[in-house]
Amino acid sequence: MTVKQLRAFLAVARTLSFTQACDQLHMSQPALSLAIKGLEESLGGRLMIRTTRSVRLTPEGESLVPLAKRLLADWDNTEELLRLRFTLQLGHLSLAAMPSFAASLLPEALNRFRRIHPRINVTVHDVVNEQVIDMVRQRQVELGIAFEPEASGNLDFVPLYTDRFVAVVPPDSPLAQHSRLDWDTLMTRDFVALQRPSMVRRLLEQQLGPRYASLKIACEAHQLASVGRMVASGLGVSAVPSLCIRQMHEIGAVCRPLVAPRIERAVGLITWNPHELSVAARVMVEMLESISVPPSLPDSE
DSSP: OOHHHHHHHHHHHHHSOHHHHHHHHTOOHHHHHHHHHHHHHHHTSOSEEEOSSOEEEOHHHHHHHHHHHHHHHHHHHHHHHHHHHHTTSSEEEEEEEOHHHHTTTHHHHHHHHHHHOTTEEEEEEEOOHHHHHHHHHTTSOSEEEEEOOSOOTTEEEEEEEEEEEEEEEOTTSGGGGSSOEEHHHHTTSOEEEEOTTOHHHHHHHHHHTTTOSOOOEEEEESSHHHHHHHHHTTSOBEEEEGGGHHHHHHHTOEEEEEESSOOEEEEEEEEETTSOOOHHHHHHHHHHHHSOOOOOOOSOO
């Protein structure tokens, strides 16, 4: 059965007239007759009996009427639903972002998106970097925002900007008086770090391993916000991506440029590459690519 055949059948069933059905459908009589014939052949029997004076439905034709109405209603509803999705008048978008991004740059992109497309519901999963990657890989979300993954597999990564690590120190520490800090100075203090297998922790260990035997870990936490609070309370020092500067300041810690060596990592969009993004996701990508790069600390004041 085709939609065209069902529409033709219902038009004849309503009017019991091929002439009136042709007028309603804007079809020629040969085309209408062909559609009815094709429907009957596909179903295996006659649906109506036509004479020179009248048209009447067979019992099988009578039974098809309510079914055809329901099928066409479902088709029309589906067609309208998809049209609304393609025009971004209806829909849902799920994305995952590491908390530092979700709390700083993401709201700007979401505001722009919602102003233009208010009927698209957006779900944001603010989870640690590793979970962002896993959620994209498992297709739980369409978009992920995180540090560049070490092993991409079926993932595509589009960088948004390069983030640079900064030092985080207590506000009453002598280190807070410095315009910038180097790793030799920072490593003389107790260190507050993210727990393994955090990408931030692994990156620090990879970059600092050749120079320092190990980080002098005093405390560990699962979230960067907890790291900031521990530092602010005087438990030690830390190093975090510059994306977290505002968050660290709000918590009460002090951030300073960190040099020798400079540790950097690209932050960007992660997608599952065999998967075609929805229209809503593609628009969100454009919004994310247009947001301002977060301000970083200068090397010196």
